[in-house]
Amino acid sequence: MSGGKHLLGRPKRHIFGTAKVGEKGQIVIPKDARTLFGIQPGDTLLILGDEQTGIIVTKPDVIETAAAQIFEQMERQK
Template sequence: MSLPKGKHIFGTVKVGERGQIVIPKEARDLFDIKPGDTLLVLGDEEQGIAIAKADVMQEVAIKILKGLGGFKPDDK
């Protein structure tokens, strides 16, 4: 079974005793996740957890605010 273009299944991970997981190398490479990067963890009780690079989410938030008129041109 092939996945639609741009969709990926990277496998499973186990949660360690300290609540940590390892992001699979293929996912780190594809999304350019490097040591020291800040990730944003989002949750939906019905759909689950999503992880995104914080800088990408900041760019999205700025675009949304600009679209709503809540962002001044000198802000960024």
């Protein structure tokens, strides 16, 4: 298993721990999470939120890839 505990025993879902929010609103992403997801100093991360389910922190290319796949599928269905 890569870093973090598997969430509910399911592979590819992890619990990495907790992070405190500092005075400037900053958090430290746990090392195991940074390593697993290839997050390097200076990387830009996308912050998404849903008022009921919470916050998602992801690399922008993850969303770009998903959007590209959706658009490709829409084109094929025309």
